[in-house]
Amino acid sequence: MSSTTTTHSTQQVDLRSDTVTQPTAAMRAAMVAAPVGDDVFGDDPSLNALQERIAAITGKEAALFMPSGTQSNLCGILAHCQRGDEYIVGQNAHTYRYEGGGAAVLGSVQPQPLVQDAQGRMLLADIAAAIKPDDPHFARTRLLCLENTWNGHALPDDYLRGATELARAHGLATHLDGARVFNAAVATAAPGQSALARVGEIAGHFDSLSVCFSKGLGAPVGSALCGSRELIARARRIRKMAGGGMRQAGFLAAAAQHALEHHVDRLAQDHALAQQLAGGLQGIAGLKVRSASTNIVFVDVADGRGPALLDWLQQRGVLATGLIGLRFVTHLDVDAAGVEYALDCMRQFFAHSPDRAAVPAASGTAVY
Ligand SMILES: *Cc1c(COP(=O)(O)O)cnc(C)c1O
Numbered sequence: 001m002s003s004t005t006t007t008h009s010t011q012q013v014d015l016r017s018d019t020v021t022q023p024t025a026a027m028r029a030a031m032v033a034a035p036v037g038d039d040v041f042g043d044d045p046s047l048n049a050l051q052e053r054i055a056a057i058t059g060k061e062a063a064l065f066m067p068s069g070t071q072s073n074l075c076g077i078l079a080h081c082q083r084g085d086e087y088i089v090g091q092n093a094h095t096y097r098y099e100g101g102g103a104a105v106l107g108s109v110q111p112q113p114l115v116q117d118a119q120g121r122m123l124l125a126d127i128a129a130a131i132k133p134d135d136p137h138f139a140r141t142r143l144l145c146l147e148n149t150w151n152g153h154a155l156p157d158d159y160l161r162g163a164t165e166l167a168r169a170h171g172l173a174t175h176l177d178g179a180r181v182f183n184a185a186v187a188t189a190a191p192g193q194s195a196l197a198r199v200g201e202i203a204g205h206f207d208s209l210s211v212c213f214s215k216g217l218g219a220p221v222g223s224a225l226c227g228s229r230e231l232i233a234r235a236r237r238i239r240k241m242a243g244g245g246m247r248q249a250g251f252l253a254a255a256a257q258h259a260l261e262h263h264v265d266r267l268a269q270d271h272a273l274a275q276q277l278a279g280g281l282q283g284i285a286g287l288k289v290r291s292a293s294t295n296i297v298f299v300d301v302a303d304g305r306g307p308a309l310l311d312w313l314q315q316r317g318v319l320a321t322g323l324i325g326l327r328f329v330t331h332l333d334v335d336a337a338g339v340e341y342a343l344d345c346m347r348q349f350f351a352h353s354p355d356r357a358a359v360p361a362a363s364g365t366a367v368y
Contacts, residue, residue: 011317013338018180018270018295018331021218027258034254038247039065040240046250050257054211054224057196057260058203062232063224064239065253069094069179071244072210072223074102077143079227079234080173080208083108085142088130088172090116093147095177106242110139118291120150121159124166131170141170147177148202152274152296154184157201164205176209178202179223183216183294186267195264207231216267216295217259218332221252263332270295273330273339280343286350290325299326312349318342 014020023031037043047065055063066072073095077087087103089096091113095103103109112130114122132138144167148155164174178184178199185198203209208227213219225235239245246252271294278292281299290298301309310322318341321327330339 011341012319013317013334013342014319015328015330015334015342016319016321018215018218018329021332023220023255024218024332026262027218027255030254030258031251034250036248036250039249040245040247044248044250044253046257047253050253050260051224053257053260055226057199058209058211058226059200060203060208060226061229063226064232064235065246065249065256066210066223066225066239067221067244067246069177069210069212069214069223070099070102071239071242072212072225073099073145073175073177074106074242075235075238075244076175076208076210076225076227076231077103077109077145078107078238079225079231080143080175081107081109082140082142084110084139086110086112086132086139087143087145087175088112088114088122088127088141088167089145090114090120090122090147090150092116092120093145093150093177094179095145095147109142112139112141116150119153120147120155122163124162127163127166128170131172141172143173143175145175145177146206147179149180149184149187149294149296151298152180152183152291152293154187154294157188160202160205173208174206176203176206178209179212180215180294181209181211182264183267183271186264187271187294195267196260213256213259216270216331217256217263219252219255219259222256224256266332267295270330270332270334273334273336274328276336277328277330277339277343280339281346284343284346284350287346295330297328297330299328301326309346309349313342313345316345318345 034046039047051063089111096111096113114126116122131141167174185195189195189198210225213222274295274297278289278297281287281289286302288300290300306322
């Protein structure tokens with residue numbers, strides 16, 4: 001992969017997200033060769049083929065290609081809910097916290113956020129208690145939205161089953177934000193089970209799900225909403241309204257199709273690299289690994305030194321994010337040498353600046 005070579009000749013290790021990947025040469029070739037047409041007329045053969053393929057993988061009747069995961073979740077929620085309905089969602093879930101409040105702003109759908117545990121689970125008792133009775137005082141509780149993986153954590157099957165059965169028993173629809181569902185599938189597939197078969201199993205718990213091709217799968221653009229024919233027809237109307245009706249988008253679909261063929265099983269390598277990174281980080285005094293699951297590692301930095309460490313790393317070509325603790329994400333364009341280089345840079349930071357008291361901690365627990 002030429003992109004990896006370029007990255008390492010300049011000692012660039014970009015661990016900000018699995019969205020930063022460059023399309024591989026083979027993916028670019030597939031894109032260039034794609035037959036295309038105007039998808040608003042339903043004429044794009046590459047797009048139609050992708051939608052059929054992802055619908056088959058997820059075991060749904062239909063699928064709709066989307067420019068982003070945000071738009072895919074938005075169209076999913078708005079296709080399930082009417083104005084004045086509400087959806088139950090994790091307090092730190094992407095659809096609630098990181099999508100600009102779109103369901104409320106654009107759909108007048110009220111979120112009912114609930115506390116999640118360290119693995120991303122809402123208590124079933126909390127979900128049950130949040131479902132409102134049919135009474136004019138309340139918004140109509142219509143939808144349960146889960147996220148898998150959440151902060152890298154794959155939700156266990158018994159939880160997926162328990163939460164969605166509870167929702168169904170109360171007449172709620174269920175939606176999965178599966179931006180990284182391929183990572184979840186690779187991490188939880190039974191021995192001998194293919195990752196794509198496992199995606200189908202996870203999807204089987206839900207009425208609809210959104211998957212991203214632009215994260216771990218390494219495509220440049222694109223997500224898909226999968227669900228019943230009827231739901232997808234409603235979502236198509238909402239996508240058009242949101243400005244997401246694209247024309248010769250088959251070029252993008254070809255990249256996603258290539259990713260489905262070639263970049264799913266290799267996610268196991270990203271997961272192994274994340275474990276390699278976490279193992280090295282554990283040996284560095286001043287850092288505490290908060291979690292390391294699938295391809296995402298969260299680290300707490302002692303004494304409020306997170307921002308200084310981020311700067312230090314950036315000056316050395318190692319990029320990470322610091323929104324909720326330092327976050328490192330492995331992906332297609334990271335290798336073992338890059339991970340070792342990043343670890344070296346962090347060891348140097350703590351070796352060269354041992355004065356931990358230099359920056360006062362913002363709080364007693366000193367995390368960034
Ligand atoms: C990235 C992400 C999204 C949104 O995807 P975009 O394509 O960036 O809009 C939704 N949910 C989760 C969990 C994500 O990580």
